[in-house]
Structures are given as structure tokens and as C-alpha cells.
Amino acid sequence: MDRHDQDRGATTIVTNAPDLVDVVALGESMVTFLPTRPGRLADVSSFERGIGGAESNVACGLAAAGHSVRWVSRVGADGFGDHLVSTIASYGVDVSAVHRDPSRPTGVYFRTAGDRGTDAHEVAYYRAGSAASAMSTADVDLGTSRVLHLSGITAALSDSCLELMRKLTAPREGRPLVSFDVNHRSGLWRDADGPRVLLELARGADVVFVGEDEAEEAWEVTGGPSSIRELLPEPGVLVVKQGATGATAFVSAAGECGLVAPRGGAAYRHGPAPLRSADDPGVQGVAPDPRRGGTPSARASETPP
Amino acid sequence: MDRHDQDRGATTIVTNAPDLVDVVALGESMVTFLPTRPGRLADVSSFERGIGGAESNVACGLAAAGHSVRWVSRVGADGFGDHLVSTIASYGVDVSAVHRDPSRPTGVYFRTAGDRGTDAHEVAYYRAGSAASAMSTADVDLGTSRVLHLSGITAALSDSCLELMRKLTAPREGRPLVSFDVNHRSGLWRDADGPRVLLELARGADVVFVGEDEAEEAWEVTGGPSSIRELLPEPGVLVVKQGATGATAFVSAAGECGLVAPRGGAAYRHGPAPLRSADDPGVQGVAPDPRRGGTPSARASETPP
Numbered sequence: 011m012d013r014h015d016q017d018r019g020a021t022t023i024v025t026n027a028p029d030l031v032d033v034v035a036l037g038e039s040m041v042t043f044l045p046t047r048p049g050r051l052a053d054v055s056s057f058e059r060g061i062g063g064a065e066s067n068v069a070c071g072l073a074a075a076g077h078s079v080r081w082v083s084r085v086g087a088d089g090f091g092d093h094l095v096s097t098i099a100s101y102g103v104d105v106s107a108v109h110r111d112p113s114r115p116t117g118v119y120f121r122t123a124g125d126r127g128t129d130a131h132e133v134a135y136y137r138a139g140s141a142a143s144a145m146s147t148a149d150v151d152l153g154t155s156r157v158l159h160l161s162g163i164t165a166a167l168s169d170s171c172l173e174l175m176r177k178l179t180a181p182r183e184g185r186p187l188v189s190f191d192v193n194h195r196s197g198l199w200r201d202a203d204g205p206r207v208l209l210e211l212a213r214g215a216d217v218v219f220v221g222e223d224e225a226e227e228a229w230e231v232t233g234g235p236s237s238i239r240e241l242l243p244e245p246g247v248l249v250v251k252q253g254a255t256g257a258t259a260f261v262s263a264a265g266e267c268g269l270v271a272p273r274g275g276a277a278y279r280h281g282p283a284p285l286r287s288a289d290d291p292g293v294q295g296v297a298p299d300p301r302r303g304g305t306p307s308a309r310a311s312e313t314p315p
Numbered sequence: 316m317d318r319h320d321q322d323r324g325a326t327t328i329v330t331n332a333p334d335l336v337d338v339v340a341l342g343e344s345m346v347t348f349l350p351t352r353p354g355r356l357a358d359v360s361s362f363e364r365g366i367g368g369a370e371s372n373v374a375c376g377l378a379a380a381g382h383s384v385r386w387v388s389r390v391g392a393d394g395f396g397d398h399l400v401s402t403i404a405s406y407g408v409d410v411s412a413v414h415r416d417p418s419r420p421t422g423v424y425f426r427t428a429g430d431r432g433t434d435a436h437e438v439a440y441y442r443a444g445s446a447a448s449a450m451s452t453a454d455v456d457l458g459t460s461r462v463l464h465l466s467g468i469t470a471a472l473s474d475s476c477l478e479l480m481r482k483l484t485a486p487r488e489g490r491p492l493v494s495f496d497v498n499h500r501s502g503l504w505r506d507a508d509g510p511r512v513l514l515e516l517a518r519g520a521d522v523v524f525v526g527e528d529e530a531e532e533a534w535e536v537t538g539g540p541s542s543i544r545e546l547l548p549e550p551g552v553l554v555v556k557q558g559a560t561g562a563t564a565f566v567s568a569a570g571e572c573g574l575v576a577p578r579g580g581a582a583y584r585h586g587p588a589p590l591r592s593a594d595d596p597g598v599q600g601v602a603p604d605p606r607r608g609g610t611p612s613a614r615a616s617e618t619p620p
Contacts, residue, residue: 053398058361090425134420
């Protein structure tokens with residue numbers, strides 16, 4: 011019997027998977043260091059610690075919204091690993107499948123408060139050889155979930171991580187719904203293969219998220235959301251993020267992922283999300299207090315180099 | 316004509332080495348992050364930036380004492396590299412031979428305020444693959460100096476750094492006086508070769524510094540300073556550091572390094588250095604203001620993992 015469905019009074023499902031959760035999110039999280047005042051990294055002398063990680067941010071957000079969520083990753087057997095695991099657990103996320111690596115450190119990064127895309131924005135990653143970069147098909151135990159959430163960042167971390175991502179996005183019997191956030195980070199790829207690999211992985215996913223700007227940067231698609239859909243017709247759902255403008259979602263009629271769509275498919279246009287003020291601690295990248303209903307900010311915590 | 320001797324009114328030396336300095340110190344320096352309050356790394360949320368590096372600490376101290384000193388190293392072409400170079404230059408150290416690496420980062424480390432050797436002491440290094448680890452015989456330009464100061468840490472950074480250290484401690488015509496601080500850091504060595512390599516390098520140096528405790532840890536010498544001298548008879552000067560007790564210096568009669576010693580050699584016993592209070596910013600690891608005559612604290616800035 012599935013404990014989560016029972017807890018919510020939903021239809022009881024008899025299953026042999028006692029670890030079944032709504033969503034498994036897999037990926038690296040890092041401890042972040044954010045300056046206490048504006049300025050260049052060379053000039054700022056004190057930093058506040060936060061946490062960052064595209065997939066664990068999704069996990070925390072979904073857990074806060076009432077879903078059962080497991081975060082699967084690797085961290086160092088060190089103080090920063092302790093901090094990541096306990097902070098993410100404090101949002102109600104299951105962290106029991108997070109492996110501790112005694113010989114590889116937890117990744118960290120520093121960034122300035124400057125806006126992305128401006129000269130004032132600097133990011134310094136210390137994630138090469140991190141515990142999470144050693145994720146592999148032999149090492150990771152996802153358990154059972156209805157949805158598996160992944161991002162393209164994981165594919166860039168190491169050869170073993172790329173192999174894992176290829177396995178998880180390959181077709182197989184009984185696969186969970188695979189959600190994939192492209193998250194192209196050109197600075198993380200050791201070679202020029204990033205765009206090609208990300209397209210290959212996205213084609214294997216059921217739900218894909220990609221920024222209109224990153225699709226242009228990675229794949230040189232300039233015709234807007236429809237052109238991106240032409241390049242990526244396979245996923246049942248494609249969400250093109252358009253920054254302050256909102257987003258466009260394409261839903262195919264195939265219904266392979268169990269989503270309801272009109273015959274022939276449809277495109278939905280979404281307005282912009284509510285603005286968050288600069289005083290919002292989530293925007294500053296410092297993990298807000300889950301007891302106050304906050305969740306880490308994906309925007310602030312995974313920034314391109 | 317040597318500008319430094321001229322400036323001090325010393326004997327004028329005609330030389331073809333316009334870059335002649337008293338001392339060249341070669342080694343990695345890192346940006347350090349020190350908690351603003353006691354506690355484990357997992358629990359501390361804000362950090363103050365400092366700088367650390369055994370060899371650059373020596374360089375800053377000697378420059379503050381009026382010597383002409385050059386620091387030779389590699390740092391990333393990043394904000395932390397800018398900070399290291401400008402801070403060390405502010406002590407009057409020549410940093411013109413420091414190479415900037417566009418593809419490798421400046422090393423950083425975090426540590427707690429707990430005393431070394433206690434459970435409360437944690438250090439997290441992020442220096443693997445750093446800019447300085449790429450130092451090599453092909454890359455480093457030392458210029459000309461009377462003294463070359465090195466430490467055993469450099470030998471542990473990479474194969475190319477070890478090759479460089481072997482070259483610099485090998486006998487050759489016109490070699491400067493080579494000063495070598497053993498600085499055994501077991502956590503930095505990728506294999507069990509550290510102690511053997513450090514002994515080999517120390518035997519090639521003219522002046523060697525080693526802690527009584529580290530000689531015991533690395534070489535299993537338990538008989539005190541005289542036993543360490545028996546293991547290391549080659550250097551003209553051997554200084555055995557004995558923590559709060561002081562130090563013992565052995566000076567050979569050979570006079571190879573131009574030092575004055577009584578016929579037959581001698582051992583000198585030095586009392587302890589003045590205690591520094593815990594409020595001393597140098598002890599906290601934050602670089603003190605050189606305008607107030609402070610120098611970075613070697614004790615605080617290079618701590619064993």
C-alpha cells in the first residue's frame with residue numbers, strides 16, 4: 011500500500027514499491043557563497059552561505075506544494091554535505107538515497123550580486139571532481155516514482171554522469187514520466203558537444219523545459235517557440251520559457267505521458283510569473299526558511315558561468 | 316647595478332641581472348574563508364575572506380622587514396586571483412612573475428576556528444586542478460635571487476610541480492641559497508610517497524625548516540631534534556620547530572651556504588616566540604593591514620587537512 015496516497019485519502023494503490031514517491035529529482039546541489047554587498051569578487055570581503063541546485067530547488071518547491079519527493083544525489087562526507095542534506099530535508103524532501111563520498115568534496119560556488127549577462131556578474135565554480143560528478147549507473151538508486159526530474163547540467167559533470175543521463179532518458183518498459191530541464195551551461199562542457207548532447211537527451215524526455223534564449227544560444231533557433239517545437243517534436247510536453255514575457259507550452263495529442271490534450275495537440279500561452287522583489291531572500295540566493303513557506307530560488311541558485 | 320643594494324647604501328654589485336632580489340618565494344596561495352563565529356562548517360552561515368599560503372606569508376614578512384622579495388606562482392584569471400595578487404603586492408612584494416591562468420581557478424579553502432588537532436577543526440580544500448597546480452619547469456620564471464624559498468606543499472600539488480621542486484633542489488652552478496620548509500600535509504599527497512619525497516627534497520636544500528611533530532608523523536623520528544639532524548645531516552642549516560617550546564637550529568661547519576658557524580658545527584636553542592592573542596586578526600587568518608605593520612599569519616593560513 012502506498013503510504014503517500016493513504017495519507018492524502020486518495021485511491022489506494024497496491025504496490026510492491028514501498029519507496030514510491032510522486033517525484034524523484036536527480037542532480038548536483040552545491041553550497042553557494044553570496045557577497046554581503048555589491049561589488050566584484052576581488053573586492054568583497056564577506057559572504058553569506060546558501061544552497062543551490064536546479065533539481066533540488068524543484069524538489070523543495072514540489073515538497074512545499076504537498077508532493078512526496080525524493081532528491082537523489084551525491085555529496086562529500088564533509089560539513090558542506092551535511093548542510094545540503096539537512097537543509098533540503100527540512101523542506102520535507104526524502105534525502106535517504108543521497109550518497110556520501112569520503113574522498114570527493116561537496117561542490118561550492120561563489121557569485122556576485124550583479125545581474126546575469128552584465129559585466130558585474132561573476133560566478134566561480136568549484137565543482138570539478140565533486141562528489142556529485144561521480145554519479146554513475148552503478149551508483150545511483152532512484153527507487154520508484156511517477157515522475158523523474160532531470161537537468162542538462164548533470165550531463166556536463168562527467169562521463170559517468172552523461173552515461174547515467176543517457177540511460178535515464180532511453181525508452182524502457184515502466185519508465186516514469188521523465189521531465190528534463192535543458193539548462194545549457196556552456197562553461198560546464200569540456201568540449202563543444204553540449205548542444206548536440208542536450209538535444210539528444212531532450213528528445214528522449216516526456217516533458218522538456220527550455221529557455222527561448224538558451225535554445226538560441228545552444229541550437230541557433232531564432233524563430234521563437236514554434237521553431238523550437240519544430241526542432242523538438244518528440245516530447246509530449248515542451249515548455250518554452252520566455253523570461254519576463256511568460257512561457258509557451260506545447261502539448262501533443264499522443265497522450266503518451268498521460269496528459270490531457272485536445273485532438274491534434276495544442277499550444278498554451280502563459281503570462282509572466284509574479285515579480286519577486288530584490289529584498290526577497292530567495293532572489294538573493296540564500297535559502298529562505300521553509301517554516302515561512304519559502305523555497306530556494308531556481309533563478310538565483312543556478313546561474314551560467 | 317643592483318637597485319636594492321644602491322637604495323640601502325650597501326656595497327654596489329655590478330650584475331647583469333636587473334631583476335635580482337634578496338628572496339624569491341615560490342608556491343601556491345589561496346583565498347581562505349573563515350567563519351565569523353565558532354562552530355562546525357555545517358552550521359556556520361557567514362564567512363570572512365582572507366588569504367593563505369606558506370610561501371607568500373614568508374614573502375610578505377620579509378618584505379615588511381625591508382628585504383626585496385618576489386613571489387612566483389600561478390593564479391586563475393578570476394576575481395580571487397586579482398585579490399591574491401593585489402593583497403600580496405600591497406606588502407611590497409614583487410608579483411610581476413605571477414602567471415594568470417585563464418582555464419584553471421585560483422584555489423580556495425574553508426576552515427573552522429577550532430584548534431588544529433581537535434575534533435572541532437575542519438578544513439575543506441578546493442585546490443585540486445588549481446592554476447598553481449599547473450606550475451612546471453617550462454612555465455615558471457624565477458629571475459635571479461640570493462635566496463629561493465620553497466615548501467613541501469608544492470611537491471604534493473601535481474606531477475609537474477614535483478618535477479619543478481626536484482629541479483630547484485638539485486645541485487647546480489650558481490644556485491641561490493635554497494630554503495625549504497618541509498610542511499608535510501598528508502591529506503594533499505595522492506599516494507604514500509610524501510614522506511620519502513620530502514626527505515629527498517630536504518636533503519637537496521641549504522636551509523631546512525621542519526616541525527618536531529611533523530618529522531615524527533612523516534619520518535617516524537621520535538628522538539627529538541638531534542635524531543632529526545641525524546636523519547638530515549646534509550643541509551647547512553636545519554631548524555627544528557618545537558611549537559610553544561621554541562626551536563633548535565643546527566648549523567654545519569662546512570659553511571657552504573655562507574653562514575658563519577664555529578668549527579665543527581653548532582646547535583642553537585631558541586626560546587618560544589611571543590604569544591599572539593586570539594583577538595589578533597593574523598591568528599584569525601584575515602590578512603592584517605600592512606600599513607599597520609602586520610603580516611599574514613603562517614600558523615593560521617596553512618593548516619593540515
